[in-house]
Amino acid sequence: VHEIERLLIYVRYPPIFQHLLTFIRNWAQHVGLYGQVYGYLSGYSWAILCAYICHKYLLPIKSLSSIEHFSIEEFFSLVQQFFSIFAQFNWSSEALRLYPKSYKQITLSEKSSVYNRGSMRIISPSPPYNNAGRSTINSTRDLIIQGFQRVLQLLNTINTITCEDKSNALKQILELNNDFPNEKTKSLLQLTLSSENIYELDEWIGWMKSRLAHFINDCEEECHLIIQTQNSIEYRSNKLEAFYSIAFQLDPETLIHHRNFSYCLNQFLDQFNLYPNRKETMKISQKIISIHDWKLERMQPKPQRIRK
Incomplete structure (x- = not known):
């Protein structure tokens, strides 16, 4: 509960964060990229990624009416940023953190094996700052990145100009199929x-x-x-x-x-x-x-x- 509270403080608009998380979680489950036990990301890991996007791309809340008037176009933009940012993120060498650079960093000597374990480092915002992506291996990390890229490829091939286009695009993202086993496996x-x-x-x-x-x-x-x-x-x-x-x-x-x-x-x-x-x-x-x-x-x- 404490970790979720940290995320809610960070995300600026909790209802929009929850809506984004539900969308992303549904997508990840549907395409076969969800589940810590299988080497993918847990619900908490996906929540950290959504919190990062909400904090980075949503302005601080001014009134409740700004949440009520949050449009399909704005939500589509948030989803698009999610896939664009994380498809390009250098997961093999960088760690994704919610806390700012000025935050008291953990030195290498203080980092636990839990922090370093996993091919995607998604650092929990709560002490002891464990890696929420520690279940990932190189194979599943690459599949997750390919999943992000697959959504971007879809968005590049369809119209996303009007409100109706964007609503249809969101629907198509959730309709992407689970490609297990994929064409590279024998x-x-x-x-x-x-x-x-x-x-x-x-x-x-x-x-x-x-x-x-x-x-x-x-x-x-x-x-x-x-x-x-x-x-x-x-x-x-x-x-x-x-x-x-x-x-x-x-x-x-x-x-x-x-x-x-x-x-x-x-x-x-x-x-x-x-x-x-x-x-x-x-x-x-x-x-x-x-x-x-x-x-x-x-x-x-x-x-x-x-x-x-």
Whole structure:
């Protein structure tokens, strides 16, 4: 709560900030770039980015009527600035901070490992100024940047002159599709988790999520692989079987014979045997398949999958 209060003080117009955050969060969820557990940005990270834009581009509040008369054109301009600024931001070498340069900076010797962890450094405005983007890796950072650039490309190809144009553009941004798996990936690791009831399955999925960050970091740091993580769990329609996938730029044969990857994958799978509350009915299996075969499987008339 304290951290959110800091943001509300900083944003000048809390209702407009909330509106912008809702828009950006909906976009990020829809295109598959939301979720700290999957290596993307958390809701708090997106809130910091929105707060930065509101503070930078909104004038200080003069009266409540200025909020009431905030127009579609003004909101569109705010959204456009959001994607333009963060598509061009040098995420590989710079940290995004809400506090000004004159603010008492933390020296390098005082910076914790939490501050330095992550490929996108989005510094919390509250002590101890941890990195809210610490879950990101290079692969997911690049996907997020490409997501920003994709919106700019859309805005460059459509009319945004009239109020109606701008309203339509905002709608089209929210209609952009989730491109998992994208055209650069060639293979996919699919995990299948099952149990005899939905409560056990949710518990089983929770354990997987708690182990996932370490595995995707190993894929990049130890195996030097470029990956794309799915940002949702898919359920079979009976809710007793769940699927989670990670896409890779290597072809299946190369990935299967990648020694470091095989080691990291086995370490990850071993974690499921260590779950203290595991019951015999809680099962997990995995397979590595080509993107082509994965798409063919999804076209087969099997029980419907539900994404969550």
